[in-house]
Amino acid sequence: MGCSCSTDDSALVAADAAGERGAPPVRARKGRTASAVIKRAEASGVLALMDMSLTAVPIAVEQLTGLRHADLSSNRLTSVPAWLFTHMGKLQKLNLHRNSLHELPSASMLLPSLLHLNISSNRLTALPESICALTKLRDLNASHNLIDSLPSGIDALAALEDLDLSHNRLTEDALPYPSFFSMPALMRLNLSHNALRRLPVAFSEMARLVKLDVSHNKIASVPPEVLRDSRLNELWLQGNAKALDRVSLKETEGIDAFLERRKRRIDKKIDSKMADIDLNLCGLE
Numbered sequence: 001m002g003c004s005c006s007t008d009d010s011a012l013v014a015a016d017a018a019g020e021r022g023a024p025p026v027r028a029r030k031g032r033t034a035s036a037v038i039k040r041a042e043a044s045g046v047l048a049l050m051d052m053s054l055t056a057v058p059i060a061v062e063q064l065t066g067l068r069h070a071d072l073s074s075n076r077l078t079s080v081p082a083w084l085f086t087h088m089g090k091l092q093k094l095n096l097h098r099n100s101l102h103e104l105p106s107a108s109m110l111l112p113s114l115l116h117l118n119i120s121s122n123r124l125t126a127l128p129e130s131i132c133a134l135t136k137l138r139d140l141n142a143s144h145n146l147i148d149s150l151p152s153g154i155d156a157l158a159a160l161e162d163l164d165l166s167h168n169r170l171t172e173d174a175l176p177y178p179s180f181f182s183m184p185a186l187m188r189l190n191l192s193h194n195a196l197r198r199l200p201v202a203f204s205e206m207a208r209l210v211k212l213d214v215s216h217n218k219i220a221s222v223p224p225e226v227l228r229d230s231r232l233n234e235l236w237l238q239g240n241a242k243a244l245d246r247v248s249l250k251e252t253e254g255i256d257a258f259l260e261r262r263k264r265r266i267d268k269k270i271d272s273k274m275a276d277i278d279l280n281l282c283g284l285e
Contacts, residue, residue: 041067045068047061050073054076057072068092068093071093073118075098085111091113095116096118097120097141098120101119101122104130109130117134119142120144125147128151135157135158138161141162143167152179154176154180158184160183169194170194171194171195177200178202183206189213192216193217194216195218196217197219198220199214201226209232212232215283220240221252227254227257236283238283246285
C-alpha cells in the first residue's frame with residue numbers, strides 16, 4: 001500500500017534525513033512516516049523516532065525546540081548533529097540507545113533541563129569533556145560501548161545519581177582522580193564487564209555511593225578501606241580473579257562494617273516486603 005502522506009510531508013524527513021530531495025519516506029512500525037511523527041511531536045513534546053532505520057537525525061527535528069522527550073533508539077545513526085545538544089532547552093530525556101555512534105559532539109552540551117541520557121550500545125570510545133556541561137543530569141547509561149577514557153571534569157555532573165559504564169574497556173587508570181571519585185550525588189555505579197585489575201581505595205571517598213558493581217573484571221582483592229570507610233551496602237564482585245572468593249572476602253579487614261550496612265539494607269527490603277532480595281555475599285560462591 002502506498003504512503004498516504006503528501007509529497008511535502010514525505011520530504012520533511014525522508015529527504016532531509018538522507019540529505020537528498022526525493023528520497024523514499026522512512027516508515028515507522030505502524031506504517032507512519034517519520035514526518036508524521038515529527039508533526040505529532042510539535043504538539044506533544046514527545047518525539048518517538050525509534051526503530052526507523054534512520055542514518056541521520058532529520059533536520060526538521062531542529063525546529064522542535066519544545067521537546068521534552070526524544071527517542072532515537074534502534075536506528076543506524078553514526079553521528080548526531082551538535083544542535084541536538086544545544087537547541088533543546090526543555091529536553092528532559094534523550095535516548096540514543098542501539099545506534100552506531102562513534103563519538104558525541106565536542107561542543108559544550110547546552111541542555112539545561114536534561115535528566116536522563118541513554119547512549120548505550122553504540123561504538124563510542126570515550127565520553128567527551130562536553131558531557132560535563134549536563135549539570136542537571138540524574139542518570140547516564142553509557143554501557144555496551146568501547147569506552148576506555150572518561151572526561152577529567154566528570155565531577156561537574158553534580159546531580160548524577162546513576163551511572164552505568166558496564167561492558168566497556170575501562171581500567172582503573174582510566175578513572176580520573178580525584179574527579180571521578182568526587183561526584184557529589186552518585187549513588188549507584190556499574191563498572192561490570194570492564195578491564196579493572198585493581199579496586200581503587202578512592203571508592204571509599206565517594207560521599208553517597210551505596211551500590212557498586214565491579215563484577216566480571218580482573219580484581220583479586222578488595223581494599224579494607226572500601227569495606228570499612230565507604231557507605232557501600234551493596235557490592236557485586238563475581239566473575240573476577242579466582243583469588244577473590246567468599247572465603248578471602250570474609251577474611252578482609254573491614255568486612256564486618258560492610259556486612260552491617262548490608263544487613264540494614266536487606267532488613268529494610270524485608271520490612272517493605274520487596275521480592276528482589278539476593279542473600280549471596282557480593283555474588284560470590
